[in-house]
Amino acid sequence: MYTTRIRVLVLFLLISSISNAQITDLKNWLALTSASRPPLENLSFAKQALTKNEATIVQNLLLADKQTGMLNDYGTQWDNRxxxxxxxxxxxxxxxxxxxxxxxxxxxxxxxxxxxxxxxxxxxxxxxxxxxxxxxxxxxxxxxxxxxxxxxxxxxxxxxxxxxxxxxxxxxxxxxxxxxxxxxxxxxxxxxxxxxxxxxxxxxxxxxxxxxxxxxxxxxxxxxxxxxxxxxxxxxxxxxxxxxxxxxxxxxxxxxxxxxxxxxxxxxxxxxxxxxxxxxxxxxxxxxxxxNHQRNPIPKRVVWKQDNRHHSSFYWLKVPQNEIISKGEILVEYSPSLNEIKILENYADSLKLLINDDMLNLDKPITIKYQDTVIHQGIFHRSILNIYENLSIKGDPNLAFPCVAFVKNNQIVVEENVTPSLNSMKDFD
Known part of the structure; x- marks a missing residue:
């Protein structure tokens, strides 16, 4: 019993130190000018797993940076109408x-x-x-x-x-x-x-x-x-x-x-x-x-029919730009009580399911189904890079997702932008 507690404590301290270092690394990266920043996808700290609280800190840092960039690029244009x-x-x-x-x-x-x-x-x-x-x-x-x-x-x-x-x-x-x-x-x-x-x-x-x-x-x-x-x-x-x-x-x-x-x-x-x-x-x-209406940015059911003017993301779904098919249809839903996502219709060979803590419990296994067949069940991990990629285009904190489940051919599911070597530590309960 005592040994087990020691192991838990050691793992907790290790994870915390890694995560705190990640946030420090992120702040150092953000302190650089945009032109001098190395690509975030090339930096290991951006793919290491985060806790829920750490993901919130990261989201706030990245959102502030995105908004500063928008004001630098377009603030004067807005003032000039x-x-x-x-x-x-x-x-x-x-x-x-x-x-x-x-x-x-x-x-x-x-x-x-x-x-x-x-x-x-x-x-x-x-x-x-x-x-x-x-x-x-x-x-x-x-x-x-x-x-x-x-x-x-x-x-x-x-x-x-x-x-x-x-x-x-x-x-x-x-x-x-x-x-x-x-x-x-x-x-x-x-x-x-x-x-x-x-x-x-x-x-x-x-x-x-x-x-x-x-x-x-x-x-x-x-x-x-x-x-x-x-x-x-x-x-x-x-x-x-x-x-x-x-x-x-x-x-x-x-x-x-x-x-x-x-x-x-x-x-x-x-x-x-x-x-x-x-x-x-x-x-x-x-x-x-x-x-009389307000937007729900993470509706439990999404119907996405692709227009001739292609969009690679829609609510909590994403399809690689080069795989979009005009008029293609995707129908997906999630259940918080079951902690699952079900793909009902999907034309795309590569479909990304974007997940945040307001949708499902990210600290417990998530089930993913294609129609009525379970194609994956397991923990998904939050990462800096996932949050960054979500915020970089729309700059909308309501459309920020720290986890990405990549679904290939409606059969294989892997998580994206997370260092695999850290998964076993984050799964420890």
């Missing part, structure tokens, strides 16, 4: 309504209409969008932000660069105006509505809710909206491009999806009688409707 990404520029306007809540402000991103027309016409639509919902926002709370599309093409709101701009906007709004990343809403009118049909499902892990006004979905699918409340507002007489009929069809599709999955696919579809493309602001009810 003009963002640059690659060869594109996005002017934007915003104003703040109401008193800031204790848990942070809301953010409403509002996309203007126009599209394949002159720059002057799109400028007018942008200016109109800036104050389109002022009367409604006066009774709400939040940052109302209207960006100007970088191009004047028909698909001005669903080209590849739009996703990158929105990612930048969300992170800067959090830093500059204390926006709560779980209270980010997106809406759009006409061509902005076209973009909403596309952007809402493919970036669903960023939105608390989304509202489409007077647009057309083109080839978009509602499947990814499982955890994102979605409103549709179209005039009953808005028959150009069959907007009214398509909106009704989406309503039917969302009804069917919700019947089959009652915990998901919250929606509000309104076809406004007697109105055409302009709905006399009857669509403004979408803003308070959205405000």
């Amino acid at each position: 003009l963002l640059t990404y690659g060869n594109y520029q996005m002017p934007f306007y915003y104003q703040i309504f109401g008193t800031k809540p204790a848990d942070g402000r809301s953010l409403f991103i509002s996309l203007h209409g126009g599209g394949g027309t002159s720059a002057a016409a799109n400028d007018q639509q942008y200016q109109n969008q800036q104050h389109l919902y002022d009367a409604t926002m006066n009774s709400l709370e939040g940052v109302y932000l209207a960006p100007r599309a970088p191009t004047n093409t028909w698909n001005l709101w669903h080209q590849d660069h739009i996703d990158e701009f929105l990612n930048i906007i969300i992170q800067l709004a959090v830093l500059k105006e204390d926006v709560n990343p779980n209270k980010v809403y997106i809406l759009g009118y006409s061509a902005g509505g076209d973009g909403l049909y596309q952007l809402a499902p493919r970036m669903a892990d960023r939105w608390a809710a989304a509202s489409m006004m007077a647009g057309h979905p083109n080839d978009a699918s509602p499947l990814g909206l499982r955890n994102t409340p979605f409103a549709i507002h179209v005039g009953a007489l808005d028959n150009a491009y069959d907007r009214n009929e398509v909106a009704q069809q989406w309503g039917t599709d969302l009804d069917r999806l919700q019947v089959n999955d009652p915990q998901g696919y919250i929606h509000d579809v309104r076809i406004h009688a007697g109105l055409g493309h302009w709905m006399n602001l009857q669509d403004a009810v979408a803003l308070p409707w959205m405000k």
